[in-house]
Amino acid sequence: MSDTSNIQPFIKVDQITQQFGTQKVLNGVSFEVFPGELVALIGGSGAGKSVILKHLDGLLDPLTGHIYIDGQEISNIPEKKKYPMRKKLGFMFQQGALFDSMTVFENVAFPLGEAGITDEKELEKRVMDALASVGLQGSEDKMPANISGGMIKRVAVARAIVSDPQCLLYDEPTAGLDPIVSDSVSYLIRNICINQGITTLIVTHDMSSVIHIADRIIYLKEGTIHWQGTPRDMIDSPDPMIQDFLHGVSGEDWNKLNNPKLNPDFQQNIIQDAINDRFSTQTSQPL
Amino acid sequence: MQFPLSTKVGSISIELLNSAGAIGKLFYQTLWCFFTGKFRFRVLIEQIARIGVESQPVVILTGAFTGAVLEAQSLFQLQIVKMEAMGGAIVAVGMFRELGPAITGLMLAGRVGSAMAAEIGTMKVTEQIDALRSMNVNPIDYLVKPRVIGMLVSTPILMIESVIVGIVAAYIVGIFAFDVNEAYWVHFMTQFVTLSDIAVSIIKAFIFGLIIALISCSCGLQTENGAVGVGKSTMRAMVYASVILLIVNFIMTMILNTLFPMGFMQ
Ligand SMILES: Nc1ncnc2c1ncn2[C@@H]1O[C@H](COP(=O)(O)OP(=O)(O)O)[C@@H](O)[C@H]1O
Ligand SMILES: [Mg+2]
Numbered sequence: 001m002s003d004t005s006n007i008q009p010f011i012k013v014d015q016i017t018q019q020f021g022t023q024k025v026l027n028g029v030s031f032e033v034f035p036g037e038l039v040a041l042i043g044g045s046g047a048g049k050s051v052i053l054k055h056l057d058g059l060l061d062p063l064t065g066h067i068y069i070d071g072q073e074i075s076n077i078p079e080k081k082k083y084p085m086r087k088k089l090g091f092m093f094q095q096g097a098l099f100d101s102m103t104v105f106e107n108v109a110f111p112l113g114e115a116g117i118t119d120e121k122e123l124e125k126r127v128m129d130a131l132a133s134v135g136l137q138g139s140e141d142k143m144p145a146n147i148s149g150g151m152i153k154r155v156a157v158a159r160a161i162v163s164d165p166q167c168l169l170y171d172e173p174t175a176g177l178d179p180i181v182s183d184s185v186s187y188l189i190r191n192i193c194i195n196q197g198i199t200t201l202i203v204t205h206d207m208s209s210v211i212h213i214a215d216r217i218i219y220l221k222e223g224t225i226h227w228q229g230t231p232r233d234m235i236d237s238p239d240p241m242i243q244d245f246l247h248g249v250s251g252e253d254w255n256k257l258n259n260p261k262l263n264p265d266f267q268q269n270i271i272q273d274a275i276n277d278r279f280s281t282q283t284s285q286p287l
Numbered sequence: 288m289q290f291p292l293s294t295k296v297g298s299i300s301i302e303l304l305n306s307a308g309a310i311g312k313l314f315y316q317t318l319w320c321f322f323t324g325k326f327r328f329r330v331l332i333e334q335i336a337r338i339g340v341e342s343q344p345v346v347i348l349t350g351a352f353t354g355a356v357l358e359a360q361s362l363f364q365l366q367i368v369k370m371e372a373m374g375g376a377i378v379a380v381g382m383f384r385e386l387g388p389a390i391t392g393l394m395l396a397g398r399v400g401s402a403m404a405a406e407i408g409t410m411k412v413t414e415q416i417d418a419l420r421s422m423n424v425n426p427i428d429y430l431v432k433p434r435v436i437g438m439l440v441s442t443p444i445l446m447i448e449s450v451i452v453g454i455v456a457a458y459i460v461g462i463f464a465f466d467v468n469e470a471y472w473v474h475f476m477t478q479f480v481t482l483s484d485i486a487v488s489i490i491k492a493f494i495f496g497l498i499i500a501l502i503s504c505s506c507g508l509q510t511e512n513g514a515v516g517v518g519k520s521t522m523r524a525m526v527y528a529s530v531i532l533l534i535v536n537f538i539m540t541m542i543l544n545t546l547f548p549m550g551f552m553q
Binding site for chain 1: 409410413414415417418420421422423424425
């Protein structure tokens with residue numbers, strides 16, 4: 001990261017701690033995400049990944065430590081003072097969190113309406129553009145209860161990007177999807193990041209997706225950042241914990257399809273394919 | 288040594304105090320939103336429609352049968368002293384002051400309160416409340432305020448409807464089933480019902496509407512632990528709202544009877 005040393009990070013997390021009851025979830029977490037980067041935050045289930053994302057959006061305040069979005073602190077300030085920072089962020093929740101009383105169109109239009117855009121034409125155009133960019137033209141009148149899991153995630157992405165944020169936070173965008181839909185969502189995220197220059201932080205334990213799309217990986221374990229580096233560094237890392245995580249031996253809750261215990265060869269193949277896909281043209285070294 | 292019962296009473300008391308604190312805080316926050324929040328006409332209309340229009344059948348039915356049974360029971364007694372013509376007065380005053388507000392309140396606590404708690408609770412556990420906040424929308428302003436206004440608008444109207452339907456049912460029972468003299472029945476009924484009774488009725492309806500909305504929303508917003516939690520909040524909203532409503536009803540009856548004495552006491 002030497003080339004980024006004089007660039008201001010878009011997200012700066014400085015020694016945050018969090019505790020629920022007696023359970024210490026975060027024990028001094030620090031990391032940075034630079035403008036335009038696509039960073040993956042990985043870690044076992046229950047490691048506190050979702051909790052970190054909620055802190056970044058100001059939905060939770062850390063007990064100690066600080067969080068800066070585009071240079072301004074968002075932690076431990078009154079709700080209304082968080083508004084300007086939140087406008088720069090788009091959040092895709094783990095289960096989509098679509099409003100089930102609204103159609104797909106109304107869901108995507110909601111943040112625009114709340115931001116004060118009343119011009120019907122502009123509203124419709126922006127919603128349709130957002131839906132088109134996630135490949136969901138023609139579904140605008142469906143209700144969230146009547147669409148598939150993959151579509152819900154894509155609507156959630158559309159709702160997150162419709163207000164033109166500078167940075168997107170994704171919570172497990174590919175969890176619970178079949179491998180093909182999962183790949184299409186991963187590439188969608190990568191494309192949005194590159195085409196629109198949006199800084200992206202994705203929380204996941206879908207390692208095949210991470211190897212494919214991430215610029216940098218941050219590994220959260222026991223409430224601290226245990227390791228960070230590029231996908232290349234990760235593949236080459238001698239750290240047994242990293243290798244275990246990469247190859248799924250102790251990745252606790254892969255969805256059933258990816259469960260290494262049920263189907264270890266399949267799991268290995270997905271990761272190996274991902275590694276080959278991404279690096280075979282860049283390296284002659286056998287993996 | 289352990290005192291299981293006293294421990295239990297203690298923990299229930301703490302829970303009740305916590306809930307009371309949460310409800311009080313929510314009331315304050317909602318009030319604050321009246322001045323600083325955003326006015327969303329469509330959301331409000333939707334709530335009024337859901338609470339007011341969709342609750343009509345249950346409120347009308349319960350009102351009618353309450354009026355009918357009260358008339359019949361009164362007449363069984365009044366027949367003995369040959370004062371059947373007073374049946375209408377008893378039903379009308381009783382319905383306005385006590386039964387109309389209480390029955391309507393209990394029905395709304397069951398029908399509307401539980402639905403509010405379940406809906407908001409589901410939104411909480413599926414992160415929709417977090418999603419609102421991430422879009423810079425205040426969940427209290429967006430969810431609680433329109434429900435409180437919806438209840439404040441709908442409850443008095445529903446309650447008056449229930450009372451009127453109850454009186455009509457009593458009229459039918461009295462005149463047709465018990466063959467009471469219609470002119471006397473109507474005469475005493477209109478004589479005994481005063482503006483005070485109607486005032487008591489409407490004041491109670493406002494307060495009950497507010498209580499139901501605040502308790503249900505508060506239970507909904509505190510939901511945790513997925514579907515099980517939603518079930519718990521729904522049950523809690525209904526029980527708390529019903530019990531508190533009956534307690535407040537008693538207190539209000541005592542206070543309002545000094546402010547608005549019954550017709551014959553004047
Ligand atoms: N609001 C909360 N109250 C209490 N405990 C919580 C809350 N949110 C998360 N936790 C706990 O914090 C831990 C980390 O949760 P989470 O960030 O959701 O994990 P994950 O890394 O799988 O996303 C879990 O043990 C969870 O039970
Ligand atoms: Mg999570």
